[in-house]
Amino acid sequence: MKKRRDIPGKIAIGLTGMSVVIIIAIIVVMFTVIIIGGKDKFTWEFLSTFPQDGMTKGGIFPAIYGTALLVIIMAIAAVPFGTITAIYLTEYASEKSVIAKIIRFAVRTLAVVPSIIFGLFGLGFFIKFVGTGIDTAFLGGNLHWGQPNILWASLTMSLLTLPVVIVSVEEAILTVPREYREASLALGATKWQTIKKVVIPGSLQGILTGTILAVGRGAGEVAPILFTGAAYYLATLPGSLSDQFMSLGYHIYIMSTQSSNVDQTMPIQFATTLVLLLLTFVLNLIAVVIRVRIRRKQYK
């Protein structure tokens, strides 16, 4: 019998193979261009000094510092809040609970809202409503909290990253075996004692994963901080929550669109991009490693 030629099959294999090659090629080209463009600038001095001469020379230290501060405050806000939400959804809400369904729907929606909307929301809610409210109520109308600052930017960013935290923690809580909860309850522990002493310790890695993913996401986003706290250039580091700050993502945007001398800032743009890319890449890698470890533990 003659072997039948499976033409559709060959086309399918060809197409899938091509897609893989294209994706890998994009990543390789992207990294290569950025590394080549930025490698000469990528020095310790660049990482540790302030921009100079209208940002055509010098380093990006304030942007790194600002980004770090942003994600730390963001995590302080998003992680406990997200963890508590995840605990409610997994431990307290019954399967049929309408409230739980609404929360889940809200979390999913929050996850797909474009980031610029978060930026506008932050401006409208945190700055104009909360900030101006505080100024009017406690500071006799003096403008202090009713303007962009690192606190409002961080809180806005925490809203954006909240779904990431909630989903990661939820996943981790679900991997805590039912047997542990039963053992704890059978020993006369209350539900809350069981959550505190068995469920949360068992989910710590998941909480950590969620935190890292959220930080990775938050470090790269620009739109949410555009109106809420990021500054074009600052001669000093932010010293309080009501100060503005510089950030890596925003710095790249400024350098590439607002600079008077794009040729001169080009290497700085590349090197800044490299820093941001490495930062998010490393954070995601750590999160992946922890996730794999959780899965292994689960199937043991």
Place this chain on the structure above:
Amino acid sequence: MKEIKIVAKDLSIYYGEKVAINNMSIDIPGYKVTALIGPSGCGKSTFLRTINRMNDLIPSFRHMGEVTVDGLNIYDKDIDVVNLRKKIGMVFQRSNPFAKSIFENVAYGPRINGLKAKGQLEEIVENSLKKAAIWDEVKDRLHDSALGLSGGQQQRLCIARTLAVNPEIILMDEPASALDPISTSKIEELIHQLKESYTIVIVTHNMQQAARVSDYTAFFYLGELIEMDKTKDIFTKPAKKQTEDYITGRFG
């Protein structure tokens, strides 16, 4: 005269629409070992989990009738289920030590009861491990992870953890079904020692085990209690034919 510890009267249990136990009554004596036997799905585990209200965790669970422990209706509104579970310990089919040290596993119960004094905790841990016949094997590595122990050791650790809360009743849900014969015989030996001071109810699929460890045996079938009697009577001259068929291996 034997003292009755646990009584179920006209007890029916439902999971949603499904009937798990159908209008059953049983008296379980104190300071004895009572074995619950019967084919899978006969309701014996369901009944066991009713005694410490572990079934409360299942949303579709409903019951009718009455279960009393020391004359108190445990489903009464005034009953504090947390205190009830302190009085009624449970050992599960799959050994389930927490991912903590051996010491912390045993100290878990006393700690959640608010005991903080280190000396007292150490004493309770040592006593509980001794009573569970595992002290000699673990005394030099109390602060190692409990997950490093063998299956049989883990199960005895779980028994020690239960004893540390000082319960009156210990419920055992097929405690040896996942263990090798040597570990199983250690658990059985332990049950023998424990019945001096505790009322034990054990679910088992193993006829020989029921015959070896228990004073009384209750045979369940399709959600009903077919008969209950002294173990030696059940195994030598059962009153019902269904019981005889089951223990001789003709079905189930």
